Amino acid sequence: MSEHITYDQYRAMLQSQVAGSLEKIKEIKRSTSVVGTLEDAWKARLNKCLRSVLNTDDANKNLVHPPKSASLQWAPDYALSMFSYAKDMGLNPMHLAKNAAERITPLTVFSRVEATGPYMNLRLSDDILINKVTEILRKGKDYGTLTDKVGKAAIVEYSSPNVAKPFGINHLRSTVIGESLARFLLAVGYTVVRDNHLGDWGTQFGNLLAACDEYAPDCEFTSFSMDDLTTMYVRFSQEKKESPRLVRLGREYFARLEAGDTKLLDRWAVAFNLSLKEFSAMYDRLNVRFDTMLGEGYFVHDSIILVDELRNMVSSELVVYDKETPAVYINAEHVVMIRTQDGYCVYAARDLATVRFREQTYSPDISLYVVGDEQSSYFRSLFRVAEAAELNTNTDGSSMQLEHVNFGLLLDESGKKLSTRKGTSGKLEDVLDQLNERTAQEILSRNPDMDEKQLYEIANKVAVGALIWNDLQTDRTSNVRFDINHMLELGGGTVIDVLYAYTRTCSILNKLDSSVEKLLLADLPKEFSTETEHKIALMMSEYGDMVRKTAEARAPHLFVMYLQELVQLHGRFYEESRVTGLDNPKLASLRISLHYAYKIVMENGLGLLNIPVVERL
Ligand code: ARG
Secondary structure, X not given: OOOOOOHHHHHHHHHHHHHHHHHHHHOOOOOOOOOOOHHHHHHHHHHHHHHHHHHOOOHHHHEEOOOOOOOOOOOOOEEEEOHHHHHHHOOOHHHHHHHHHHHHOOOOOEXXXXXXXXXXXXXXXXXXXXXXXXXXXXXXXXXXXXXXXOOOEEEEEOOXXXXXXXXXXXXXXXXXXXXXXXXXXXXXXOEEEEEOOOEOOOHHHHHHHHHHHHHOOOOOHHHOOHHHHHHHHHHHHHHHOOOHHHHHHHHHHHHHHHHXXXXXXXXXXXXXXXXXXXXXXXXXXXXXXXXXXXXXXXXXXXXXXXXXXXXXXXXXXXXXXXOOOOEEEEOOOEXXXXXXXXXXXXXXXXXXXXXXXXXHHHOOOEEEEEOOHHHHHHHHXXXXXXXXXXXXXXXXXXXXXXXXXXXXXXXXXXXOEOOOOOOOXXXXXXXXXXXXXXXXXXXXXXXXXXXXXXXXXXXXXHHHHHHHHHHHOOOOOOOEEOOHHHHOOOOOOOHHHHHHHHHHHHHHHHHHOOOHHXXXXXXXXXXXXXXXXXXXXXXXXXXXXXXXXXXXXXXHHHHHHHHHHHHHHHHHHHHHOOOOOOOOXXXXXXXXXXXXXXXXXHHHHHHHHOOOOOOOO
8 A cells, every 4th residue: 555645745845855955056065175186296297397398288198007018127107108299299209208208207206217219118106105005094985085076066867767667677777877977976076966857757647547547446546556556557558559448538637637637646646656665665775865856747847838938939940840740850950859749748848848947956067867878869859959949058158068878788698688578577676686695695605604684784785786896897888788697706807806805805904903093103114015016006096097087988887997907906915915924014014004095995996886895705
């Protein structure tokens, strides 16, 4: 039995969400103290030195990590190729490399600078990297939080499942990618409003409400379960094919709904609330929270007004045909349907109204739509129309940038599209249950004496992590294979490898009984004892730059690749550099500090992907 909720209560609930998110925007941080990264600091100095020699202001963008070279007796961290500069300046690249190296040599951030043929090779000093390790320990959870975009606001719209249907596996990618991107944008300084644009309006709701009266006229609406509603809806959709009467009935109900029939709106609110309860249970499991859940239904009234306005809008590009085909055209190319023949507003009309609402309510800098590839051309046209009608522009002339963050399909083990309809996959809930069970078995096989409560606590976290890692590991624009067996494989580049390395670090640190406070007071050496130690410190010092790169490219897979490499490097460090039984206490402190810094970086990094860490596996 579902809870009784009226349409007015539904509106009040959403309005309070808007008010809450608006508070966030109003409190937008205006701080100007810029937190940069280690690279920001030394690259600025590098640029300053190189400006006159290379005739450029941005030598940094050509810096690369060079591959290992057998002919070189030392290991540079970066290399800068001189070819393009030499060509532009009409000089010999080898001479240029030599000149540049001479200019850089006095910089103390580098322990070695050398021209090797047409390249300039650089190695950061151990000293500066050791300072960075200390900084990681000092900043802890705040390590990697940047201020690049402080003062800017972003709307991230994601998940957006359709109401009165089970939460399908097809909305999983949007949920996972959107949540992670929201976290990356926060990390670079944006104030973020997370919005869920639920599919809760449209002619199908006319059919749903008509079906209830048709098949269960004597039942209280609040007595229906989600399954009851789905069953009646499916039956109605079937029988409608043969029955013009039912077709008319569905339309009539929708017309009443859109016109604001109080009884139907209240029923609609009950159905909405029922779905919301189900979705919320999913979001809880996935640790996803929205600021607002402004579904399509929230914009019905606005869209009716907007469609009328669009018909009268004078713009050189924008043409509205509202006779036979109620659509907006731009340059006879971008066609966006805004009304049905019967005069109802459709999906796109509500989207256009949403654009205007967001601009006028929040006036954000960017608005991201995390939606699958299938809607790419739709969004291209939608954005063009919204821009031509200046719906994304405010009276002060500022405008928000509209951006479709597209992604590929989810495929089953045999490479076919996963869908809720064909029965190849069930509800996301069932999939998650199955994944939890498999994870629990795996963990139990390695820890036969773990008690059941702890086992399931860990398994639930690992299962969610496995699902998210599997998704974000792939470039979002590619298709993703959804294969539970693969996700849990140890040694297959999965989250299991990552979490396993993490738990190992935790147990080392627990055994040593060492704390950050103690380490921060410890005397550290000026040099690392192995090349791996240098490299892992270097990689951890690049964390902030990776956060920035990932946020800018809206590409969590770049970050997953980074973490994967870091895990491997840490594996080598763990093998090579023991932390107990050392005669040299300074070296011991340094190595323990590296483990600690690694733990912090992994915890923060996995947090940006929304993957929970566990201390045992
Ligand atoms: N509910 C839609 C679907 O399941 C996705 C909504 C995408 N967002 C938007 N603003 N149109 O296909």
